[in-house]
Amino acid sequence: MADAPWLTIVGMGEDAPDGLPPASLAALQAAEIVMGPTRHLGLLPDLKAELVAWPVPFADGIAPLLGLRRRRVVVLASGDPFWFGAGRSLARHLAPGEWTALPGPSTFSLVAARMGWALERTECLGLHAAPHARLRPVISAGVRIIVLLRDGAAVRGIAEYLSDAGFGASRMTVFEAVGGPRERRSDCTAAESPDxxxxxxxxxxxxxxxDGATLPLTGGRPDAWFDSDGQMTKRPVRALTLSALAPRPFEHLWDIGGGSGSVGIEWLLAHSSVTATTIEPRADxxxxxxxxxxxxxxxRLTVVQGAAPEALxxxxxxxxxxxxxGLSQALLDWLEAHLPRGVRIVANAVxxxxxxxxxEARARLGGDLLRIELAQATPLGGRTCWKSSYPVVQLSAVR
Known part of the structure; x- marks a missing residue:
């Protein structure tokens, strides 16, 4: 029979632990060591266990915890440890049989219940250590967001960010210590957050x-969203390029010859699980x-200054x-020699x-060649005519 887990991750609220489920209370009472934030340790009743404050930054506590194997250990975490919590950070250092988790109500659940919002229709974000710009893809009139923040100063920061984006009229409700005796609610707008x-x-x-700008959901966002020196895959061609690349969950992209980064950025906007590396030789x-x-x-886009294939x-x-x-025969040869079977390759040529x-590559790899010819209506004197762009030839193949 396998050994019982030596580590239990217990989700705590901001109230006294007598509100915890029986299983969580039993784990605390049986523990030899309890590690957690100081505020959670301060809520505990008298226990036989040794109490250890988790250090800051969080990563500094991993090694001491792993050194406690073969002891009965409880780690306290906020609410649901696996929703923007400590659970994933802990579990990735442990084998499946070493730990178990007893989650509590998440902050998102508590706040949705206070607000009367359907949680499945609400954007839930954790910005403890992330920039406010992580909000940009979801900012649109009518959208509801619950966002976890690092500290009180971050409240003013998010309010200023929304105001600068043209959404100062947004209604904000700030919760402190939600679910506990210190819970406080403050209602305001982003433009008039209380001091x-x-x-x-x-x-x-x-x-x-x-009435601020909203980032569209589909690939082929307007070119104005990207700062550029003119070296950019333009919107219609970019839309066709993203369609050919066909991003799927948890996939990784190499964007070679990034220019403005528009293709790699739009790949990342497709889903929160995808990743990308952009290779660009020019420092600027x-x-x-x-x-x-x-x-x-x-x-999360990884930007590498360098030339392909060396930078790959x-x-x-x-x-x-x-x-x-940077398309060249040498680059194509290197990709064919080093990429595993099944990798999708899309290349544009002018x-x-x-x-x-x-x-020639299509003759070796198969796939499709697409010739893209676009023209845009532009003024000519007092009339309007079509102005053609350079045609683009696109290869789409599977290694």
Missing amino acids: IGFAHPVCAAVELQG RAARIAQNAARLGVD VGRPLPDAVFIGG TLESEALLT
């Missing part, structure tokens, strides 16, 4: 109102890509590759020389 000190733990429920463009990604809430060596292998710049490379 008071908010105590940790703190979160905000926001109903967005305003690499910096601009990082700024675009941060501003649009996908700061040692990188996590992708599920899809986009070549938007010049006749690049088009010839894609035609």
Whole structure:
């Protein structure tokens, strides 16, 4: 028979532990050591266990915890440890049979119950250690958000961010220590948040109102969302490119020749689980890509300044590759030699020389060639005529 788990992760609220389920109370009473935040340790009744305050930053507590194997240990966490909590950070260091979890009500559940909001129709975000720009993809009039915040100062920060984005009319409800005897509720708008000190733990429920710009949900966002020096896959071609790349959950993209980063950024906007690495040889463009990604809430984009294929060596292998710049026979040969079977490759070409490379690549790899010819209505004197863009040839193949 396998050994019983030596670690129990107990979800705590902000109230006294006599409100905990019997299983959680039993785990505390049987523990030899209890680790957790000081505020949670202060709520505990007299126990036989040794009480250990979890250090700050959080990562500093992992090694001491792992050193307690073969002891009966309880770690206290806020609410549901596996919803923007400590649970995942702990579990990834442990084998499946070493731990068990006893979650409590999450802050999201408590706040939704206070507000009367349907939780399945509410955006739930954790910004403890993340920038306010993570809100950008979900900012739209009528959207409801519950966001966990690092501290009281972050309340003013999120209010200012929403106001600067044109959503100062948004209704905000700030909760402190929700679910406990210190719970306090403050109602305001983002533009007129009260000048008071908010105590940790703190979160905000926001109903967005305003006429600021909203980031569209579909691929092919307007070019104006991306700062650029002109080197960018333009909106209609980008929409076709994202369609060919076909992002799926948990996939990774190599975006070669990033330019403004628009393709890699839109790949990341497709789903919260996908990742991307952008390769860009010019330092100014690499910096601009990082700024675009941060501003649009996908700061998880990895930006590498360098030239392909050299900058690709040692990188996590992708599920899809986009070549938007730097197309060469040497690059194609390297990709064919190093990519595993099943990787999707999409490449765009404008010049006749690049088009010839894609035609030859299709003969080896198979796939589809698409010729994209676009024209836009523009003024000509007092009339209107079509102004054609350079045609783009797109290869879409599977390694």
